[in-house]
Amino acid sequence: MGGRRRVCLRTMKKESSIFFSKYLSIWVAVCIILGTAIGYIFPGFADTLGEIEIANVSIPVAIVLLIMMYPIMLKINFEEILNIEANLKPLLLTLVINWAIKLLQWHLLHGFSCACFSNP
Incomplete structure (x- = not known):
């Protein structure tokens, strides 16, 4: 019975990852919209998060990056x-x-954007 349950859990994980991957651009858009809305509703929140750093490294950004990289590191x-x-x-x-x-x-893009968008 335990083996059947493991197979079922693996199937569920695979199906949920396929669902997540299929609609990844929608998830990204939703997160961008939510982040922008939170920034407008709570304007001091970004400043508070920005102040949490050690040796010029933003701790909230480091935590989120580790959360994003963890599944990849497991593979x-x-x-x-x-x-x-x-x-x-x-x-x-x-x-x-x-x-x-x-x-x-990137150097070429930087040179192009500086030449086009900087004041003469």
Whole structure:
């Protein structure tokens, strides 16, 4: 009976994650609207949250980021890290894209926006 219950719980978790993923853009929009509404209704709330920091690190932001990253960290197969040499090409491609191409792209975007939107 316990095995059947575990399978049912796994199925429920999978279905709920599919539902959440399917409507992710709606959840993001709802959160943006709620956050904006809370900011208008309680204007001092953002200032209060902004004051909670240690060494210039916002503690509320750090907590929310950890909550967002935790499910992803659970899916990491740490045994595969030992086999990194077998899958070196995707890792190098990711590093080049994130640290070379995207960096150049953001510098160009910054230069373009400064040239277009700054006062002469």
